[in-house]
Amino acid sequence: MATKVKSKDKHIQSLASLVEGSYSILYQKEDLLAYDCDGFTLHKHLPKAVVFPKNTQEVANLVKYCAENQLPFLARGAGTGLSGGAIPLNGEVIISLVKMKSLLSVDLENRRAVVQPGFVNLKLTNSISDKGYYYAPDPSSQSCCTIGGNVAENAGGAHCLKYGVTTNHILGLEVVMPNGEIVEIGKSGIADAPGYDLLGLLTGSEGTLGIVTKITVRILKNPESKQTVLAYFDSVADGSQAVSDIISAGIVPAALEMMDKIAIEGVEAAAFPVGHPKDIEAVLLIEVDGISAGIDEQINHILEVCKSRNVREVRAAKDEQERAAWWANRKTGFGAMGAISPDYLVQDGVIPRSKLPEVLIKINKISEEAGLRIANIFHAGDGNLHPLVLFDARKPGETERALVAGSACLQACADVGGTITGEHGVGIEKREEMRFVFSDQEIIAQTDIREVFNPNNLLNAGKLFPTPGRCVEIKMEMKAAQTS
Amino acid sequence: MATKVKSKDKHIQSLASLVEGSYSILYQKEDLLAYDCDGFTLHKHLPKAVVFPKNTQEVANLVKYCAENQLPFLARGAGTGLSGGAIPLNGEVIISLVKMKSLLSVDLENRRAVVQPGFVNLKLTNSISDKGYYYAPDPSSQSCCTIGGNVAENAGGAHCLKYGVTTNHILGLEVVMPNGEIVEIGKSGIADAPGYDLLGLLTGSEGTLGIVTKITVRILKNPESKQTVLAYFDSVADGSQAVSDIISAGIVPAALEMMDKIAIEGVEAAAFPVGHPKDIEAVLLIEVDGISAGIDEQINHILEVCKSRNVREVRAAKDEQERAAWWANRKTGFGAMGAISPDYLVQDGVIPRSKLPEVLIKINKISEEAGLRIANIFHAGDGNLHPLVLFDARKPGETERALVAGSACLQACADVGGTITGEHGVGIEKREEMRFVFSDQEIIAQTDIREVFNPNNLLNAGKLFPTPGRCVEIKMEMKAAQTS
Numbered sequence: 001m002a003t004k005v006k007s008k009d010k011h012i013q014s015l016a017s018l019v020e021g022s023y024s025i026l027y028q029k030e031d032l033l034a035y036d037c038d039g040f041t042l043h044k045h046l047p048k049a050v051v052f053p054k055n056t057q058e059v060a061n062l063v064k065y066c067a068e069n070q071l072p073f074l075a076r077g078a079g080t081g082l083s084g085g086a087i088p089l090n091g092e093v094i095i096s097l098v099k100m101k102s103l104l105s106v107d108l109e110n111r112r113a114v115v116q117p118g119f120v121n122l123k124l125t126n127s128i129s130d131k132g133y134y135y136a137p138d139p140s141s142q143s144c145c146t147i148g149g150n151v152a153e154n155a156g157g158a159h160c161l162k163y164g165v166t167t168n169h170i171l172g173l174e175v176v177m178p179n180g181e182i183v184e185i186g187k188s189g190i191a192d193a194p195g196y197d198l199l200g201l202l203t204g205s206e207g208t209l210g211i212v213t214k215i216t217v218r219i220l221k222n223p224e225s226k227q228t229v230l231a232y233f234d235s236v237a238d239g240s241q242a243v244s245d246i247i248s249a250g251i252v253p254a255a256l257e258m259m260d261k262i263a264i265e266g267v268e269a270a271a272f273p274v275g276h277p278k279d280i281e282a283v284l285l286i287e288v289d290g291i292s293a294g295i296d297e298q299i300n301h302i303l304e305v306c307k308s309r310n311v312r313e314v315r316a317a318k319d320e321q322e323r324a325a326w327w328a329n330r331k332t333g334f335g336a337m338g339a340i341s342p343d344y345l346v347q348d349g350v351i352p353r354s355k356l357p358e359v360l361i362k363i364n365k366i367s368e369e370a371g372l373r374i375a376n377i378f379h380a381g382d383g384n385l386h387p388l389v390l391f392d393a394r395k396p397g398e399t400e401r402a403l404v405a406g407s408a409c410l411q412a413c414a415d416v417g418g419t420i421t422g423e424h425g426v427g428i429e430k431r432e433e434m435r436f437v438f439s440d441q442e443i444i445a446q447t448d449i450r451e452v453f454n455p456n457n458l459l460n461a462g463k464l465f466p467t468p469g470r471c472v473e474i475k476m477e478m479k480a481a482q483t484s
Numbered sequence: 485m486a487t488k489v490k491s492k493d494k495h496i497q498s499l500a501s502l503v504e505g506s507y508s509i510l511y512q513k514e515d516l517l518a519y520d521c522d523g524f525t526l527h528k529h530l531p532k533a534v535v536f537p538k539n540t541q542e543v544a545n546l547v548k549y550c551a552e553n554q555l556p557f558l559a560r561g562a563g564t565g566l567s568g569g570a571i572p573l574n575g576e577v578i579i580s581l582v583k584m585k586s587l588l589s590v591d592l593e594n595r596r597a598v599v600q601p602g603f604v605n606l607k608l609t610n611s612i613s614d615k616g617y618y619y620a621p622d623p624s625s626q627s628c629c630t631i632g633g634n635v636a637e638n639a640g641g642a643h644c645l646k647y648g649v650t651t652n653h654i655l656g657l658e659v660v661m662p663n664g665e666i667v668e669i670g671k672s673g674i675a676d677a678p679g680y681d682l683l684g685l686l687t688g689s690e691g692t693l694g695i696v697t698k699i700t701v702r703i704l705k706n707p708e709s710k711q712t713v714l715a716y717f718d719s720v721a722d723g724s725q726a727v728s729d730i731i732s733a734g735i736v737p738a739a740l741e742m743m744d745k746i747a748i749e750g751v752e753a754a755a756f757p758v759g760h761p762k763d764i765e766a767v768l769l770i771e772v773d774g775i776s777a778g779i780d781e782q783i784n785h786i787l788e789v790c791k792s793r794n795v796r797e798v799r800a801a802k803d804e805q806e807r808a809a810w811w812a813n814r815k816t817g818f819g820a821m822g823a824i825s826p827d828y829l830v831q832d833g834v835i836p837r838s839k840l841p842e843v844l845i846k847i848n849k850i851s852e853e854a855g856l857r858i859a860n861i862f863h864a865g866d867g868n869l870h871p872l873v874l875f876d877a878r879k880p881g882e883t884e885r886a887l888v889a890g891s892a893c894l895q896a897c898a899d900v901g902g903t904i905t906g907e908h909g910v911g912i913e914k915r916e917e918m919r920f921v922f923s924d925q926e927i928i929a930q931t932d933i934r935e936v937f938n939p940n941n942l943l944n945a946g947k948l949f950p951t952p953g954r955c956v957e958i959k960m961e962m963k964a965a966q967t968s
Contacts, residue, residue, distance in 0.1 A: 108732075132734070167684075183925065195948065196688075196930050197638075197681070197688055200684030201680055201933075204681055209680075224734060249705075250705035250708060290774070290775075293777050293781040294779075294781075354593045354594055420678055430678070442667060452936060453929070464679065
């Protein structure tokens with residue numbers, strides 16, 4: 001039984017008829033306001049409607065309807081994305097996947113689980129932890145973000161240094177294609193499937209190639225033991241050098257996180273302070289896990305490395321409670337900036353580890369020029385840097401200056417051979433910055449692939465790639481040359 | 485100075501003029517015979533010519549010439565491929581990459597190396613081992629296969645259980661596209677690059693999307709210590725159960741290999757026998773590596789697991805010499821079959837680990853029905869099974885029966901939710917078997933992607949996908965439906 005709608009709009013009526021059950025469609029302006037943006041709040045657009053399908057067939061029917069009626073549409077999970085991937089730029093019909101939130105099956109013997117896209121990331125680990133298993137990708141938003149959204153963004157997390165990002169844990173997908181067809185990709189869940197790697201292509205495609213309706217993920221056995229070291233440095237260069245030394249020693253920590261002075265000020269002002277000294281330039285959190293017998297040796301090695309790099313203070317957590325407190329403090333991360341600044345802009349660049357001191361000096365200069373403070377949180381092991389530009393949107397011009405500073409930080413990353421996003425995606429936010437790392441031809445190659453899957457560009461248009469302009473011209477020149 | 489050619493064929497003359505230096509082109513029939521197949525010898529076709537460029541620009545010029553003159557072409561590395569990916573089905577111009585065999589740079593700090601495609605896999609490890617580093621993917625042919633070929637096939641190897649297949653170690657590619665354009669993909673070498681995952685798409689595309697001319701790979705620090713356990717079982721089921729128990733215990737061995745009775749007969753008759761008992765049903769080789777302190781505990785755990793599964797004999801290598809001997813014995817693998825059979829066909833299926841006993845029973849039945857012995861070598865940890873069908877091509881009908889049996893083994897893998905290739909690729913050999921795992925629509929989605937990169941299908945045509953027929957019909961129906 002579909003929800004009754006009062007609207008006279010025939011599309012709204014038709015869409016409502018395609019989703020069973022109550023609370024399955026929103027279409028009134030006051031309801032739609034909650035869907036005008038996601039975790040990236042600098043752009044806001046109202047959707048045409050929000051529909052809440054409960055199964056794959058309903059998603060397929062909705063997509064088919066949109067395709068046949070030329071209605072732009074997009075999928076949305078928990079709306080925690082940081083780059084605007086779920087913002088309805090073109091007044092899209094939003095297909096919300098929050099009602100498709102079941103854990104469909106767990107196969108411990110072959111280490112797999114099958115989930116619906118709206119299943120919350122952390123719930124998977126919570127569902128299997130009593131049997132000694134967990135799901136590795138752990139974005140900081142894991143208590144509310146969905147695995148479907150993680151697939152769209154190829155989400156990372158603090159522990160991705162050792163265990164890899166989302167794409168390394170996805171074994172199969174059921175996808176509703178932009179024409180409404182349902183396809184299965186990577187059925188067998190193996191490392192090197194025959195044919196082209198469509199699983200890799202779909203993962204991280206930011207909702208522009210299809211809507212994922214079922215996900216087979218790899219699950220891992222809990223490590224027998226883990227331990228965390230905390231180290232305070234009086235210089236960022238010393239902290240960075242310690243990071244390099246640890247990796248060079250052949251240790252692969254499960255996580256290797258760095259925060260600078262302003263970030264420390266933030267996390268200490270937020271919900272879970274642990275007493276980090278205020279005058280310290282850098283704090284490192286280094287976690288190792290694995291077989292118990294190997295842990296102590298690795299911890300001792302890490303302590304020695306830090307001491308050889310002028311550490312002010314370094315020690316392992318004295319118990320599980322302290323270890324958990326350090327991580328809770330770190331995980332307040334971005335949100336914590338709210339405690340020391342009215343507004344902040346999260347950036348997400350990647351650099352070769354060895355370039356950290358050089359890039360931090362550059363970011364310092366950008367901060368001075370903008371007249372805005374910039375905090376830095378760094379997944380140091382894999383070179384993923386999050387500059388957090390602090391500003392006050394109420395002050396005229398500050399938002400614009402923050403945006404310019406954020407973009408300049410990404411340019412600084414690209415300049416040293418890095419790139420413009422590590423885990424948050426491009427979305428709306430970094431469309432133009434794609435030009436820092438891709439030529440026009442390279443962007444065209446990618447939009448050509450989009451066209452194979454999404455020929456009418458009704459699905460999540462205007463995301464991930466720069467506005468056409470020059471690319472369209474070049475493409476037309478190329479086509480003209482080919483046919484002449 | 486280009487090689488002088490005696491041929492009157494204007495294409496041969498033009499191609500010769502595009503590659504500098506001596507011995508840069510072959511075009512006479514007696515020379516071309518060596519290039520009529522690769523490691524898959526059941527199909528043979530003569531190329532039009534074989535050219536040996538020395539740099540990217542020469543490759544680009546050759547490709548541009550072929551594209552402009554509608555000459556089919558393909559790239560070839562060492563020719564060790566097992567699925568026929570480098571066979572010139574359409575009388576292609578073969579672009580051999582064996583002269584592009586340099587190690588261009590090594591960046592230990594950021595753990596990367598840049599190589600040309602003709603650089604031999606094992607040479608990379610040999611070049612950096614004195615500094616304590618290695619390159620992880622280790623196909624059994626690693627002493628002669630090239631890294632370019634490894635990228636094309638997304639090659640695996642015994643140690644891919646812990647460290648992943650080639651795609652997990654490729655950070656960037658320089659590629660000559662089928663129109664002769666040179667593009668760089670994945671410049672920054674990070675896990676989650678912005679845009680679509682073209683690096684993943686190119687890796688394993690079996691030379692159908694472009695020709696790789698430069699490769700940035702990840703290199704790893706040597707593990708501090710490694711140890712190998714050898715276990716003999718009187719039943720394959722017990723051996724398989726031991727594999728599952730080891731993985732369930734949370735141990736991730738660096739390698740976990742199984743051979744059955746016939747495979748043991750082969751390796752014991754070949755170059756490096758180690759005295760495996762002839763009456764044993766299964767031998768397991770289990771290697772663990774990592775920090776020294778953790779190794780003994782893991783080894784003890786593995787010994788206990790094997791004992792609890794009715795092992796006949798189990799022990800760790802007594803020294804490095806014995807460990808190396810066990811591996812040399814195992815690595816003779818496929819070739820060893822030559823010692824017990826005039827001919828053999830290597831198959832390459834993947835199954836969920838837990839299905840091994842069931843699939844081996846099925847393969848036994850296939851063997852009986854075909855009247856041919858089938859040996860099994862199994863990368864047990866990741867479910868990659870190599871049935872080796874033994875036959876004698878001189879006996880009428882045996883080759884055909886071997887091919888049917890090989891295909892039936894792949895069907896058996898697909899039937900339990902597995903797939904038709906783990907690491908050898910589809911090539912010519914398994915084109916029709918693609919239908920065991922992909923629907924027509926799914927194949928069309930892939931050939932549509934090929935068309936984006938390789939619109940005229942001049943590059944390595946006839947590989948990787950089944951012959952069109954039904955797919956073309958469906959595609960035309962779909963197009964007709966869309967435009968009507």
